[in-house]
Amino acid sequence: MLDHIEGSHHILVKGGSERLLVVPVHGTKPIKVGLLKGLIKDAGLTNDEFLMLCYRRER
Numbered sequence: 108m109l110d111h112i113e114g115s116h117h118i119l120v121k122g123g124s125e126r127l128l129v130v131p132v133h134g135t136k137p138i139k140v141g142l143l144k145g146l147i148k149d150a151g152l153t154n155d156e157f158l159m160l161c162y163r164r165e166r
Contacts, residue, residue, distance in 0.1 A: 110120040110127070119128040128150055131138070138146075147157045 108120060108122060110118045112118065115131060115133050117130045117132050119130060120126065128146065130146060131142075147154065150157075152160075
């Protein structure tokens, strides 16, 4: 859930948790693969869990 925005960074927080996830948002510029992998790891998700959330279906 979006907690707040600081400049071009969106600060996300999971309800009931103090853990933050900082996602850079720079217009139409895509997030690079290494950063995306790091964000997935920091969010505590596996690659399959991330893909299920993206596509809303089982792989």
